[in-house]
Amino acid sequence: MSIALCPGSFDPFTLGHRFVVERAAARFDEVVVTVVVNPNKQGMFTVDERIDLISSTCADLPNVRVDRWRGLLVDYMRNEGITTMVKGLRSTVDFEYEVPMAQMNRELADVETLFLWGDPKFAHVSSSLVKEVAKLGGDVEPFLPPDVFAAVMRKVNGELSV
Ligand code: PNS
Numbered sequence: 211m212s213i214a215l216c217p218g219s220f221d222p223f224t225l226g227h228r229f230v231v232e233r234a235a236a237r238f239d240e241v242v243v244t245v246v247v248n249p250n251k252q253g254m255f256t257v258d259e260r261i262d263l264i265s266s267t268c269a270d271l272p273n274v275r276v277d278r279w280r281g282l283l284v285d286y287m288r289n290e291g292i293t294t295m296v297k298g299l300r301s302t303v304d305f306e307y308e309v310p311m312a313q314m315n316r317e318l319a320d321v322e323t324l325f326l327w328g329d330p331k332f333a334h335v336s337s338s339l340v341k342e343v344a345k346l347g348g349d350v351e352p353f354l355p356p357d358v359f360a361a362v363m364r365k366v367n368g369e370l371s372v
Pocket of ligand 1: 246
């Protein structure tokens with residue numbers, strides 16, 4: 211069975227992320243979307259909230275499951291018996307950032323990283339930019355799955371603690 215890991219912070223999960231997960235799901239038997247916990251970074255969403263939002267956004271993709279991890283990703287992959295990681299690329303800037311990690315993960319644990327070209331429609335979309343625009347009152351609906359958009363709006367309107 212072919213399994214791909216799609217790791218990230220996903221704070222929050224955007225339509226750009228969804229595009230990559232969907233295309234990975236069409237090419238692997240199973241895709242594990244893993245929220246990587248960074249204990250030094252306070253996000254807009256808790257890890258549980260991110261997992262819930264990814265799960266609802268990917269509910270129509272039966273071979274996608276969502277998990278979490280704190281620590282080296284290759285340790286998680288060893289535990290789970292996963293040897294392939296899939297990352298989305300929006301630009302050559304992403305490529306420059308990703309290549310050292312791909313090389314390091316290959317040396318650490320013989321993990322292969324496959325890059326999928328993102329949807330050019332979302333090439334300018336990042337979780338951090340979406341949060342900044344939303345907090346300043348801009349419209350981020352075009353960049354987010356509906357559940358995520360609603361959750362971001364609740365955060366910026368103070369209904370959930372940021
Ligand atoms: O969505 P992000 O923040 O760009 O995702 C980056 C992430 C979480 C995939 C990357 O920082 C990562 O792999 N972190 C896990 C810790 C780890 O294994 N570090 C060594 C990477 S070679």
